[in-house]
Amino acid sequence: xxxxxxxxxxxxxxxxxxxxxxxxxxxxxxxxxxxxxxxxxxxxxxxxxxxxxxxxxxxxxxxxxxxxxxxxxxxxxxxxxxxxxxxxxxxxxxxxxxxxxxxxxxxxxxxxxxxxxxxxxxxxxxxxxxxxxxxxxxxxxxxxxxxxxxxxxxxxxxxxxxxxx
Amino acid sequence: xxxxxxxxxxxxxxxxxxxxxxxxxxxxxxxxxxxxxxxxxxxxxxxxxxxxxxxxxxxxxxxxxxxxxxxxxxxxxxxxxxxxxxxxxxxxxxxxxxxxxxx
Numbered sequence: 001x002x003x004x005x006x007x008x009x010x011x012x013x014x015x016x017x018x019x020x021x022x023x024x025x026x027x028x029x030x031x032x033x034x035x036x037x038x039x040x041x042x043x044x045x046x047x048x049x050x051x052x053x054x055x056x057x058x059x060x061x062x063x064x065x066x067x068x069x070x071x072x073x074x075x076x077x078x079x080x081x082x083x084x085x086x087x088x089x090x091x092x093x094x095x096x097x098x099x100x101x102x103x104x105x106x107x108x109x110x111x112x113x114x115x116x117x118x119x120x121x122x123x124x125x126x127x128x129x130x131x132x133x134x135x136x137x138x139x140x141x142x143x144x145x146x147x148x149x150x151x152x153x154x155x156x157x158x159x160x161x162x163x164x165x
Numbered sequence: 166x167x168x169x170x171x172x173x174x175x176x177x178x179x180x181x182x183x184x185x186x187x188x189x190x191x192x193x194x195x196x197x198x199x200x201x202x203x204x205x206x207x208x209x210x211x212x213x214x215x216x217x218x219x220x221x222x223x224x225x226x227x228x229x230x231x232x233x234x235x236x237x238x239x240x241x242x243x244x245x246x247x248x249x250x251x252x253x254x255x256x257x258x259x260x261x262x263x264x265x266x267x268x
Contacts, residue, residue, distance in 0.1 A: 044210045044211055045225060048225075049225075049227045087231075088235075108229050110228075112229075113226070113229035114225070114226045114229070115225050115226075118222065118238075119223075121221065121241050121242050123238070123239050125239065126222075127237035128230060128234065128235055129235045132229075
């Protein structure tokens with residue numbers, strides 16, 4: 001049953017993308033967009049980005065829960081960030097068959113900051129910079145190819161908030 | 166049209182290390198201007214990277230990614246002279262495509 005529900009969701013995603021592609025095709029025809037950009041039209045998971053908690057983000061990606069793991073290296077991620085507007089985050093997963101890594105900031109208005117997907121051949125590691133409004137737990141949410149979710153958590157203290165502008 | 170990205174792709178042993186700096190406001194939609202009006206959200210939502218046309222990374226972002234986003238990742242199977250292409254699209258439908266050669 002769960003599979004059917006998931007399939008239905010996937011089907012709707014596909015239809016949504018197909019719809020976007022049709023609009024996009026028209027734009028290309030009208031000379032308003034460049035064909036190369038089509039690949040950037042991935043599905044943006046609105047539900048996930050509206051989620052307030054780790055549990056809701058996991059749900060938005062079709063999972064039931066995430067198992068805590070210590071198989072994550074945080075690289076240059078600071079424990080104390082002076083400027084919350086630009087906090088370097090670096091995550092490396094040592095979990096075999098890591099398919100995606102999502103970065104969540106627990107106390108931000110929306111928990112999910114970014115999610116990265118790694119095709120075969122790309123190392124399950126990513127560095128970026130995020131805004132952190134106030135001292136918060138930062139989660140690295142990992143999904144493996146067999147659909148399991150794992151989470152590693154680290155506290156980042158912020159001396160100057162990053163969401164005020 | 167947004168400013169070009171700065172893309173550096175270099176061989177690190179047998180892997181290609183890719184570093185990207187994008188030029189974007191990444192406005193959260195939470196901030197108010199001087200007259201107290203909410204500044205509408207404007208942020209990159211999707212990023213894809215390809216190596217000689219084959220996808221090597223895709224990302225979906227929210228407004229919590231910092232202004233002028235930075236991205237670093239690495240992949241196997243590349244060599245000097247290969248082409249790296251990065252594409253982003255934001256929530257207003259603006260998009261930008263840039264390329265670099267592995268050096």
